[in-house]
Amino acid sequence: MNSKLQSRVEKVGDAVAAGNLTQLEFLALNSSLNLADGHARQELTAGQAKIIARLPDLWAEAQERTVHEIEREAQESYFHLLGQHSYPGGDGRVLSCYSSSVAMEIYARALATTTDAVALVHPTFDNIPDILTGVGLRLVPLEEDVLHGGDLPVGLLQSVGAVFVTTPNNPTGRVLSEEGLRGLAAQCAEHGVVLTLDTSFRGFDTDAHYDHYAVLEESGCRWVVIEDTGKLWPTLELKVGWLVRSANVGLPIAKVYSDILLGVSPLVLAMVRELAEDAADAGLADLHDYIAENRALLRTELAGLPDIRFVDEDTRVSVERVHVGDRYAADVWARMCEHSVYVLPCQKFHWARPAEGDRLLRIALSRSPAAIAAAARVLRSVLLDT
Template identity: 60%
Template sequence: MSPSTPLLREANLTEIESLALSSELNMADGHARQELTEAQRSIVDEFPDLFHKAAAQPVDDLEREAHRAFLHMMGQHTFPTRAGGVLTCYSSSVAMEILARSLATAGGGSVALVHPTFDNIPDLLRGNGLRLLPVEEDVLHHGPVAAAVPDGVRCLFVTTPNNPTGRVLTEDRLAGLAAECAAKDVVLALDTSFRGFDTRSHYDHYAVLRDSGCRWVVIEDTGKLWATQDLKVGLLASSEDVGLPLAKIHSDILLGVSPFILVMVTRFAEDARAGGLADLHRFIAANRSLVRATLHDVPGLTFPDDGARVSVERVDLGDRPCLDVWTRLRQGGVYMLPCSQFHWAEPARGDRSLRIALARTPGALDAAVRSLRAVLLDE
């Protein structure tokens, strides 16, 4: 794809991310691309044994172990353990497609969707014929819950922690939204793919949802946390009375995921619970500090997400168009993500922001951010 501004405006974020996959200074996609820790390298050394374990043990047992290890690691002790309560997918995007198709199959209608958020979510929902209503983050997080659940919608879809802003629904706010959804018979859907980075999102969402009485769906993702060469699973959890053909659509798309990946997820989750997750939090925080320290004195530049803990960082470029900055960076082999497409209902609101991935080696991140600084200062 040409890097010209018109084509970039038409591209989705994944298409832009794909341009960076072979670059040593790829700060575009939010996948984990940092070095493995010593403990994680020892797990990789176990791969031959894990492969044989995966071949010898029933898949149902491996799924239960992976679900329990991953979700308990983040405080989600009340996740559904009934048959079909958690469907395992190749990725969170596949889980999203299953949800979107299920909503369409069950009658379609309108979905209230958090704004901004990663654009593959609105793309998948629209691609299945669903109508979207934007719900601004401030409305979602503060004020009357009725305003966050518009009349006439069939589903409220929330990303928490959100990508790219990092904002997290508090337990009380989730309870309020869930109660409102129950009163209006609206499905509450959560994408928690960045949950692992932020302990503020480690309260038991499933207990809150269960107690609310609403119909709900939760998408989880193992792929953002560990640099496992994109070996990952997405999870699609749902309430027993959700009223959507999730299992049928799931069976239309896949039979099952690799048993080896399930075993790997269990081992990485065990390591995370034993201290690896806290190590990851410190690593991301240090990389965020690196970005802010390098750019802090650039005139007009600000960091709009002061409290973010997720593995991405937005920078507001002041009066500089992000696509111009992106083009100059690309000429030097550096890739970040323009933020226009995150604002899926009003792209112009993101035209002066970039998103920088933080799950990278500090040396590569430092080189990329110094290149950004040079471009911004026109050096």
């Protein structure tokens, strides 16, 4: 390894213990074998390439039409694509943000004005606990098995002002079922707790395409949902995060939103509208097949390795977790960095108890099959030598 790369690996190696997952993802951005972040980085499909070729036309449209019109069309195309027909698009309760992380920051600041504690699903991507604790909120771990096992403990609900669930979860891929959401919303309504959903990976799993907004509105609970277009399409970080809220949420979300931004580019909104319409015309099914094929490719390349297993057998989201046996994932990660191949060790996903992720790697699948195969071969070699 050259001295510059050695320095970078050592610096970010410290981040495995003391920093965050985004720092590790940043290290990978300039590598051709970046399987670290969950953003879409595969090649454009033929349909998507045609949309990108029309960007000058979309630019002209964005100049000529009102932002409100284009925003409404983008929301309608995106939400309906994913089965969210009851989203509250007609009364200003859907706010467009640069990203889901910006939407989360806005929500966290608003939430911190009314409570000091949140029950957060465990494990999940570490920027969620970082953002929540960054505004002074105390976190109470909500284990996935508890979340999916039935009613939450009354004592937990009485100790927090919000319950925050990522569904499908990142990195496990577990989906909160319609029955599960209905029961959780009823409990939150009973205890006056804000139910918060991050659905950024919804597009990958049809089990998450039931109408969440119909369930939430019927429940009468106070709720917030964070949506994200950035995981679905390889648009070079041009994306929209949507911050959606109930009419009775009782939080200064609109005020905090206005403190941070005015809105997002109508050009990006027009592009999202076109991509959603393309996805509705078989493009989403093609994406599901693409991810499934990459998952099968990865599993095939690693087949037969002793002590290696895939811990989320039925997951459909665009990431895969690999248990590396008795090895430490951070050691495997460091060895892979020497070959300019980047994945994520999973300690930081387990934000309450990092040791639970010591032997897990997360691998992004929204990449070309050639990149998946090449990275898997390096991983296989490292695992055999570690």
